[in-house]
Amino acid sequence: MKIIKTIVFAIFALMFINAGLDKFLHYMPVPPMPEALQKVNEAIMSLHWLIPLVGFIELLSGILILIPKTRALGAVMVFPVMVGIICHNATFMPEGLMISGIFFIINLWILFDNKEKIKMLIN
Template sequence: MNSRFTYLMRLLLGVILLVFGLNKFLNFIPAPELPENAASFITSLATTGYVLQVVGVLEILIGLLLLTNKWVAFALVVLAPISVNILLFHLFLDIPGISGALLVAVINGILMYKLWPKYKPLFN
């Protein structure tokens, strides 16, 4: 996990998560125009009053853990279902916006692969 490549991937993923997590609270990046089904889905999540906030807090915490190089293996495990859901949202509801979701999912996968020895005991 100490190569320059994994270091850069960890920092890139950390920055992405921190920025998009903070954006859920500060709204400094305007929301893109979404297809009707995608907009309806996001509206229903926002209506709950907690889902998007919880995801935002998790993204911020995971981003900070990655940027500070603390509990990285744990952070990546917590991020896995979030990144899969982001990917599935774009795959089924907003295919034009899938590039960012693919980037997050691929980097998450690469970093988990690089840390595989830490996860191996989970499968014994």
């Protein structure tokens, strides 16, 4: 079970490292979007600091999740990003809810797996 957990957490971390790097390097093609989603995307892009901030958080949290000692901190850092992804998919791209829901569950799994460390952060 420990090997499976390590593999799942590593895939989760690598997905966020990839997403964070793409915010800076723009190497993944952007699929065609409906007009409503294009308007939302333009509004988000008009805040010039937001995409680099999200990219940095995704990149850093992905790296932290790869390291077992810092996995709890990485999961806490990426949790608000995951909530945003879930809300965005629920509103604009319901077909993306399946994969984002799986990744959200993995994030919750990491948080639950490290609940003692997280309790220390709160106290």
